[in-house]
Amino acid sequence: MYILFEYGDHISVTDRIGLEIYLHSLWQNHKELWKDQMPEADDLPKREFQPFISFDGVRAKANNFVGFIHYGNELLEIYPKVFRQMLNPNKELMHQHLFYWFSYCKKIKFPFNQSFLNNFDSDYFPELIIYLIANQINEVVNTKPYSAYEEVEEALLMPRGKINFGRYTRNLAFGKSQYIDCDYEPFVYDNKVNRVIKYCVRLLLSKTVVPETQRILNGTINVLDEVEDQVCSITQLNQIKIPTLFVDYEDVMHSCRMIIENQVYSYVEYEMKNWSVLFPMEYIFEDFISGFLKKHxxxxxxxxxxxxxxxxxxxxxxxxxxxxxxxxxxxxxxxxxxxxxxxxxxxxxxxxxxxxxxxxxxxxxxxxxxxxxxxxxxxxxxxxxxxxxxxxxxxxxxxxxxxxxxxxxxxxxxxxxxxxxxxxxxxxxxxxxxxxxxx
Structure with a gap:
């Protein structure tokens, strides 16, 4: 594990090419969210661009994004440059500041909760992130179960909902005249939102090694026992619209986006091979000041x-x-x-x-x-x-x-x-x- 500061010292990495390819793919997901941090198109180099890490051969240096990069067997934790000249910078103090700043940020929908942190003893940044997200999801799915109308296309012996005559006439050629193709919307607990949540919970479970976090995540999976296990993509998540009655699920969907957008799929469906969480410090500083002014x-x-x-x-x-x-x-x-x-x-x-x-x-x-x-x-x-x-x-x-x-x-x-x-x-x-x- 490496501890880096923005624009600080270089470190040596074992797989520069693989890491750089991963960061390029990561930026494809980040650039829409942080497009104001991306140089103008005319200023971009001809090769693929990523703003997180600068490379010099096998040596790497952090730029202006803070968070962590977990690639293969290497973990890079990146902290704000304002702590770089402290005599004895400690990770716990830096984590407390980061979460305090996030509490005022509006664009960064981070599941900050001081009471959760008070009960968690770890200075391992990825585990802190997983623990906070796990608590957020567990609290929401337990206190406000989410059911929704899901559109279903099914061939039935008795009509239900609307008859889809287009599908029905096509299926006549296959000798299935006894089946009526219907479209209907049952009110179900096994829906798109809960499938995305369950998938993300399993991904987090594949990364954490802390027993308390594992207990919370397994508890959430038990609550979602009736929900189908399904691998979900960012495209599916983008199609989800949360009703105003379930506003807490909006924040959960932001956390799920953070999980899905920042990971690279492995050969195992419910395992995060690589996962990173990165935020541009310029925006955190601006968003923090803006939120502080609006409150006070x-x-x-x-x-x-x-x-x-x-x-x-x-x-x-x-x-x-x-x-x-x-x-x-x-x-x-x-x-x-x-x-x-x-x-x-x-x-x-x-x-x-x-x-x-x-x-x-x-x-x-x-x-x-x-x-x-x-x-x-x-x-x-x-x-x-x-x-x-x-x-x-x-x-x-x-x-x-x-x-x-x-x-x-x-x-x-x-x-x-x-x-x-x-x-x-x-x-x-x-x-x-x-x-x-x-x-």
């Missing part, structure tokens, strides 16, 4: 994520502008653009007049402010230590002497070297002072 500052601001209705050029519409977060003060209607930059400003010194901000980012923020018609922009960076860097204000003069665009650069508490629970209160205080005190 919704009364003061209208908060919009990924606001993207503006273009630099109008006819035709080109060069789309997409703000990470747009705040509109509910009282004054004043707008504030927030851009999240998952770029730790390591070793920030007093002599750095740019304060760790890149020139391209500055140009981007100025264009955002001009086109949006606001003079307030905030750049949010993750902390590089428990002590935050001081805020800094860049003032960009417009054409008129008394008009300026104010770009505030802010370090926020994103992680703690001692306890992830500290982040909540410190972040609330920091963002409150930045947003509510004015510029």
């Amino acid at each position: 500052f919704n009364q003061e601001f209208d908060i919009e994520s990924q606001k993207s209705e503006l273009y630099l050029h109008q006819d035709p519409q080109t060069f789309n502008l997409q703000h990470d977060i747009l705040l509109t003060n509910r009282k004054t209607k004043e707008k504030i653009i927030i851009d999240t930059k998952y770029k730790p400003r390591w070793g920030l010194s007093v002599s750095d007049k740019k304060k760790g901000v890149s020139q391209s980012d500055m140009y981007q923020m100025i264009s955002y402010a001009y086109r949006r018609g606001t003079d307030k922009v905030i750049l949010l960076y993750p902390n590089t230590s428990d002590k935050l860097a001081e805020d800094y204000m860049f003032t960009v003069q417009k054409s008129k002497e008394n008009e300026h665009i104010k770009i505030k650069v802010v370090d926020i508490p994103f992680w703690s070297s001692t306890d992830h629970k500290e982040v909540e209160s410190k972040l609330l205080t920091k963002l409150g002072s930045v947003l509510l005190s004015g510029f």
Whole structure:
């Protein structure tokens, strides 16, 4: 097992070609979900592309996705770069932070539950993921059994539902006139949703070695005993629509998607030969901040994520502008653009007049402010230590002497070297002072 950090040290892998082929196939499933993380088509290399790992011969280095890659006999656990310079980084602390961030993320439907984690003693990342998913599925199928109308095509001696005359006339040529081809929809427990769930539970059971997790998964299989065992694909999962009455099953289907999309089938139907779970950290950082703001500052601001209705050029519409977060003060209607930059400003010194901000980012923020018609922009960076860097204000003069665009650069508490629970209160205080005190 290898412990890696984003853009950290290289490691040597035994099967570079096989691993790279697997990662290419993995990206085919990821790219629609994380298409904003994929370079423009013109910038892609001619060969197949995957953004997870960079290779140099048999040496491999993690890029900007965190999680784990389980290929053959090799396991790579990849953690956020913000922990890379800690004196004694430990896996339990990093896991706690990851699950805390996920709890605020909206696009990443991760089955986070702190009470489940409190009862589980393991620092093995894949087992933690399996344990959380196992508990989520078990809790839902036990508390709210799912039955649904399933369309059935069957030849019967007595008509039921609708008679399918097309099939019936075709079957007359085979001497089956006594059978009536019917289409009907019985209300059944053995349905597409439960078959997908049962299949995913068996896949997880093939990977876990923890007795407690095995017990939970076997319990779920017993509950689904009446459901047919069936190998399921992502195509079948995409055809499923969950009624609003069973909203908890939407989250279960997201977990099933995570299982099916990230595994490669082996020769054994109910075994995961390779399985990986990977998330882009840039999006986690942005989604976490957005979710945190919507929970704690919704009364003061209208908060919009990924606001993207503006273009630099109008006819035709080109060069789309997409703000990470747009705040509109509910009282004054004043707008504030927030851009999240998952770029730790390591070793920030007093002599750095740019304060760790890149020139391209500055140009981007100025264009955002001009086109949006606001003079307030905030750049949010993750902390590089428990002590935050001081805020800094860049003032960009417009054409008129008394008009300026104010770009505030802010370090926020994103992680703690001692306890992830500290982040909540410190972040609330920091963002409150930045947003509510004015510029």
